[in-house]
Amino acid sequence: MAEARRVVVKVGSSSLTTASGGLDADRVDALVDVLAKSRDGGRREIVLVSSGAIAAGLSPLGLVRRPKDLARQQAAASVGQGLLVARYTASFARYGVRVGQVLLTSDDMARRAHHRNASRTLDQLLAMGALPVVNENDTVATDEIRFGDNDRLAALVAHLVHADLLVLLSDVDGLYDGDPAKPGTSRIDEVTGPADMAHVEIGSAGKAGVGTGGMVTKVEAARIAAAAGIPVVLTSASQAGDALAGRATGTYFHRTGRRSADRLLWLQHASEPRGALTLDEGAVRAVVQGRKSLLPAGIAAVEGEFTAGDPVELRDAEGRAVARGLVNFDAKEIPMLIGRSTRDLARELGPAYEREVVHRDDLVLLHG
Numbered sequence: 001m002a003e004a005r006r007v008v009v010k011v012g013s014s015s016l017t018t019a020s021g022g023l024d025a026d027r028v029d030a031l032v033d034v035l036a037k038s039r040d041g042g043r044r045e046i047v048l049v050s051s052g053a054i055a056a057g058l059s060p061l062g063l064v065r066r067p068k069d070l071a072r073q074q075a076a077a078s079v080g081q082g083l084l085v086a087r088y089t090a091s092f093a094r095y096g097v098r099v100g101q102v103l104l105t106s107d108d109m110a111r112r113a114h115h116r117n118a119s120r121t122l123d124q125l126l127a128m129g130a131l132p133v134v135n136e137n138d139t140v141a142t143d144e145i146r147f148g149d150n151d152r153l154a155a156l157v158a159h160l161v162h163a164d165l166l167v168l169l170s171d172v173d174g175l176y177d178g179d180p181a182k183p184g185t186s187r188i189d190e191v192t193g194p195a196d197m198a199h200v201e202i203g204s205a206g207k208a209g210v211g212t213g214g215m216v217t218k219v220e221a222a223r224i225a226a227a228a229g230i231p232v233v234l235t236s237a238s239q240a241g242d243a244l245a246g247r248a249t250g251t252y253f254h255r256t257g258r259r260s261a262d263r264l265l266w267l268q269h270a271s272e273p274r275g276a277l278t279l280d281e282g283a284v285r286a287v288v289q290g291r292k293s294l295l296p297a298g299i300a301a302v303e304g305e306f307t308a309g310d311p312v313e314l315r316d317a318e319g320r321a322v323a324r325g326l327v328n329f330d331a332k333e334i335p336m337l338i339g340r341s342t343r344d345l346a347r348e349l350g351p352a353y354e355r356e357v358v359h360r361d362d363l364v365l366l367h368g
Contacts (some may be wrong), residue, residue: 001123004164005245006126010049010154011169012219015237016174017052022059028087031169031237035131036095040242042044045126049154050088050132058082081135088133095247103137104153115266120159145352151221152269159265165245166220166225166232173236174250175200175219191222191253224269226258263362267324273313275304275331276321276355284316287323288365293356294325296337296345306331314358325336325363326353 016027035046045086052065054073057080067073081103089099093126102125104118125132133159136150151168156168178185178201191197202215233243235250242249279287283298294314307330308311314323337345337357345353 004044005166005248006045006047006163007038007163008047008049008154008158008161008163009167009169009240009244010061010150011051011237012171013055014049014171015052015169019164023052023056023083023089031089031240032088032091032094034241036097038090038241039097039131042129046124046130047126047134047157047163049150049157050084050086051135051150052084053077053081053135056083082212084135085133091131091267093132098128098130099297100125100132102132102134104134104157105137122157126161127222137221149217152224155224155228155230155232155264155340157270158225158230159259162259163230166222167223167240168232169237169240170215170218170234171236172215173239175202175215175234177201182192189248189304190310191226191251193254193256194223205209222253222264223256225336226253226255228265229257229259231255254257267311267362268364268366272302272311273304273324274306274310274359275302275327276313276315277302277334277354278315279322280318281317284322286356287360291360291365293360294358294363295342296340297342299334299338302331302334302338304331311356314363319364323363323365325339325358327358329357 011031015031015208016196017023035048038044039046054076057076057078058064058066060079060083061076063072063076067076080163081101085099085101092099102118102122122134124130133151136153154166154168157163171279172180174187175191175198176185178188180187188200190195202219216232222234225232231251233250234253239249277294277299279294280300283294284294286298287294288306298316304312306327308328309326311324313321314325314329315321334357336349337353342354342356
């Protein structure tokens with residue numbers, strides 16, 4: 001951990017704000033102190049994924065608790081995001097560190113051009129010595145394109161920037177084998193794979209009541225990052241310094257897989273299918289076993305309303321999702337393509353129809 005040159009750190013609302021809303025300047029400053037010092041004069045690069053925009057906007061708008069409806073959440077985020085970044089900007093300025101704001105939606109990340117642009121922006125910010133502060137773009141994200149929690153966003157950002165380490169900061173000092181508030185439970189120091197989690201009971205709510213996550217989302221984020229070849233430390237915000245210095249703290253999740261194509265990880269974990277294509281038996285075999293593109297001839301049925309470029313689910317005849325991919329045609333075009341060869345379609349409809357419905361480079365298999 002101490003050798004990690006590029007680190008993504010995620011901090012939740014409960015570590016930055018009070019339950020009634022509003023930023024706690026002392027908490028923000030304490031976190032910034034740790035992050036600024038751990039940069040080691042610029043020899044280590046840090047990307048901060050920070051929640052807190054909605055929570056920070058509650059008090060200024062006269063809201064006593066986090067609203068349940070999306071419109072008021074977005075209003076709170078609009079007010080709170082400016083306050084959050086202003087606070088970080090002022091706090092990091094004490095160390096001469098420039099902050100850059102990056103707001104993302106999952107829809108941005110599944111699409112090839114947007115994904116590439118986000119990657120370039122983050123790399124350039126780091127190359128110029130700035131510290132990116134990343135958050136979900138709550139103000140414009142719809143229900144369909146929301147990450148839903150910044151833990152998962154942090155895991156995907158860690159993969160996007162090719163991080164050496166992901167540090168998830170919580171209001172609990174690690175993963176416990178039960179409710180940490182109850183006697184007889186103990187902290188799990190290391191997770192080497194799914195078997196280590198088999199008998200763990202995980203709670204779902206944060207203490208402060210201002211966030212959306214909880215231990216469930218943190219463990220899921222750790223699983224995503226570890227499977228993508230990135231080790232993870234889960235600990236409390238008060239022990240961030242120990243985690244970044246490589247001292248034993250919290251729960252350490254070992255790598256369980258290797259790095260894969262960036263965008264496919266986003267497609268698998270961050271996209272919400274807008275529709276579904278049912279495949280015949282041969283197409284299922286070609287896509288799953290042969291890792292081939294999906295051609296019109298292999299489609300048996302279509303459902304949902306989607307446009308070209310949207311993520312769709314690929315299902316077998318029993319309705320099981322076997323893959324997810326970015327579709328090259330609108331939903332209304334698919335019925336006239338079903339079961340036909342690309343050669344026939346090109347002859348009848350033109351050369352634009354002599355192509356895959358889902359290209360294999362835009363497709364990820366779903367296991368289990």
